[in-house]
Amino acid sequence: MRYCKCMVIGIFSFMLLLTSCKGIQSDLYEEMTKIDAHVHIRTEKPDIMEFAAAEGFKFLTINTRANSQAYIDEQMHFARAIKEQYPDRISYITTFSMENFEDSSWATEVIRVLQKDFEEGAIGVKVWKDIGMTFRDSLNNFILIDDPRFDPIFDFIANNKKTVIAHIGEPKNCWLPLDSMTVNNDKLYFSEHPQYHMYLHPEYPSYEQLVASRDNLLARHPDLKLVGAHLGSLEWSVDELAMRLDQFPNLAVDMAARVCHFQVQDREKVRKFIIMYQDRLLYATDLVLSEKDDFEERKTWLEREWRSDWSYFATGDSLQSPYVNGSFRGLKLDKDILRKIYYTNAVTWYPELFN
Numbered sequence: 001m002r003y004c005k006c007m008v009i010g011i012f013s014f015m016l017l018l019t020s021c022k023g024i025q026s027d028l029y030e031e032m033t034k035i036d037a038h039v040h041i042r043t044e045k046p047d048i049m050e051f052a053a054a055e056g057f058k059f060l061t062i063n064t065r066a067n068s069q070a071y072i073d074e075q076m077h078f079a080r081a082i083k084e085q086y087p088d089r090i091s092y093i094t095t096f097s098m099e100n101f102e103d104s105s106w107a108t109e110v111i112r113v114l115q116k117d118f119e120e121g122a123i124g125v126k127v128w129k130d131i132g133m134t135f136r137d138s139l140n141n142f143i144l145i146d147d148p149r150f151d152p153i154f155d156f157i158a159n160n161k162k163t164v165i166a167h168i169g170e171p172k173n174c175w176l177p178l179d180s181m182t183v184n185n186d187k188l189y190f191s192e193h194p195q196y197h198m199y200l201h202p203e204y205p206s207y208e209q210l211v212a213s214r215d216n217l218l219a220r221h222p223d224l225k226l227v228g229a230h231l232g233s234l235e236w237s238v239d240e241l242a243m244r245l246d247q248f249p250n251l252a253v254d255m256a257a258r259v260c261h262f263q264v265q266d267r268e269k270v271r272k273f274i275i276m277y278q279d280r281l282l283y284a285t286d287l288v289l290s291e292k293d294d295f296e297e298r299k300t301w302l303e304r305e306w307r308s309d310w311s312y313f314a315t316g317d318s319l320q321s322p323y324v325n326g327s328f329r330g331l332k333l334d335k336d337i338l339r340k341i342y343y344t345n346a347v348t349w350y351p352e353l354f355n
């Protein structure tokens, strides 16, 4: 699984120029310090940090993908370098390698590396969808995140009071035929990448199995703080998400690349959901910026995402998005709630943020 929603959204960036930004409540946008709690910055060039500062944003950048320690080290290089330059504007999350998973010393070695990462400043650990959808054991079974061989690692993370960010599974659309998908970016992506369209690959774990594996992890580690990336892969239903938030007090979710899934659900229901769970939701975009990317293109994309998402949460305007057919109305959330989803919740769920 190499699919990252950010790439899809990039395709739409030119269309975002069409997105309405009227009535952005720009005074409040400009006055409020905000956190984009899920980005992937793989450059040490200062441009993105300067742009974010001008927009009033700080970042949590996330190292991801568990196929090799060498790739993790490469990402860590950028994370440490940018943290050193902007200690109070960015923090970073590490991850661990699945290399030699079946060796008896695997967990001990992972813990040794995580200990070092924590000492050097990582504030949490990412687990990605390659656990559940890519890695298989020697019997050719998929390795799921509730596999007991992960237990010593999650115990170690919880004992060190660090947070796990878990991207397990995919949007439910991935298991649906193209014409049943709810948002345009999923339709486009899966039509172009049939190899990742799980509807066509019943031999892979089902959506329900993957969500259940994450739920089992939460149940087995009640002391582990876990942020479910991308609305915890329950983006399609605020009712389903509410059930998990009720069931697992150790769970919060980020909205990275999934705000459009709120926009296709019933407005009043979504508004009530956000008010009810106002302490458990973290704003994020899933920006990816690497050395080889065109910075101006990424900046334009990010600015549009930040401003159109703000219009959705802060105003009651009629809005449009390239990801969604038709128009929808903004949620006009109170300032106190905006402050929580844009700042306080990230600091609560990642307690060492910007230390």
Ligand SMILES: [Zn+2]
Pocket: 038, 039, 040, 256, 286
């Ligand atoms: Zn991401």
